[in-house]
Amino acid sequence: MVSYTEENYLKAIFKLSEKNKEEISTNAIAESLAVKAGSVTDMLKKLAEKGLIHYTPYSGVELTGQGRQTAVKIVRKHRLWEVFLVEKLGFRWDQVHPMAEELEHIDFDELIERLDVFLGNPKFDPHGDPIPDEKGEFQPSESIRLSEADTGQRLQMIGLENHTTAFLQYLDKKELALGSRIAIVEVAPFDKSLTITIDGDRQVHISHEVAKNILVAVKES
């Protein structure tokens, strides 16, 4: 049995591992869960005893196969529920995270699989993040940051590196959505800010910082 809290630790470790590749520090986990470092140490010992992580004091932490499997399943549930909330209940993409954060802990295999079917086996959530399949496999997608693309390339917005409400609402205001076709018109040499066209017509200006947080696929041209 993996408790609600243990699940959140595993998910946090998984997400940190995705970003940083290296071993995950106690402090990083503490920060991401808004708890104190001492609490994290306690939990790491427990998770290690349960065989969900490899833990060597002072040296960091890594998920075991079983730990990763547990974490990925939670991510799967989270993202499926987000699709449900947006596609079926009509929520906006910036509203669904807190609800999915609760729904993800409900654990009935048949519920997940029926939900998946009901939603049409979606491969990406409303923010463009991939939804792992029942076996925990992610569909790999080739994406680069918009800040790293070249002028003239045909691009399509397929994901985000930042999921804060503020950022999502900013994109809404600029009418930048997943699936938008983007072309870079010009990069300002001074601050690397970009002028882009969206869906072939509207022209908008965005900062380098924003462009770093937008993931695009490069389309054949």
Added chain:
Amino acid sequence: MVSYTEENYLKAIFKLSEKNKEEISTNAIAESLAVKAGSVTDMLKKLAEKGLIHYTPYSGVELTGQGRQTAVKIVRKHRLWEVFLVEKLGFRWDQVHPMAEELEHIDFDELIERLDVFLGNPKFDPHGDPIPDEKGEFQPSESIRLSEADTGQRLQMIGLENHTTAFLQYLDKKELALGSRIAIVEVAPFDKSLTITIDGDRQVHISHEVAKNILVAVKES
């Protein structure tokens, strides 16, 4: 803030009050939550401090207005999710209780109201139990036990007094479902068992015990 566990106590007290009308005993609560009486006493003190119940030691318990409101909201969520699971995900009515038992604790007002709309503002759950509205009002429905109906009356099955999986599956086997039109052909004097017709054709035999647990509406004839 009402914790997950406190919610379950309030719901248990509410359900016992529905059935028994009288004051609710510590033991009854303990039994329905599968905990020991001593644990119940602890919790009753806490709920009383929070103003959710009226509690006098040794004399029983009653929900306050606020306590009832909290309990009814949980019931509303439970039953809406049951409708979702059956109508949208295709579960059978005997499968959904444990899932709804978890989903009912997820508390976002907008989620509930959007789910309600998505489901078409259902007034009854898959077992025929009424779904309270946002204000906590139940739509009253006139029902009697099948065991109390008379031969010759036109009846319609609209609810159940027993929600165990075994009973639900028994009804499935007899092809008795909510909405079935029922007429009593004969009541055996010896054991009060009934011969009934279902939807005008099929004739089945059921025990008095089963008939006591089926709620029917008497239709004008």
Added chain:
DNA sequence: TCTAAATTTTAGGCTTATCTAAATTATTAT
């Protein structure tokens, strides 16, 4: 390289929700 700073762990406490066993109060039967 060795000391100062940063990180991590340990130790001791707190809260919530549970338990068991003992003590108290209420109910029932003679």
Added chain:
DNA sequence: ATAATAATTTAGATAAGCCTAAAATTTAGA
């Protein structure tokens, strides 16, 4: 009316998760 029984509450423990403060370890700077 009172003794036996049943129900309830109290007291003392336990486990999970969190905290703060002190100790230990690692890392980094001079």
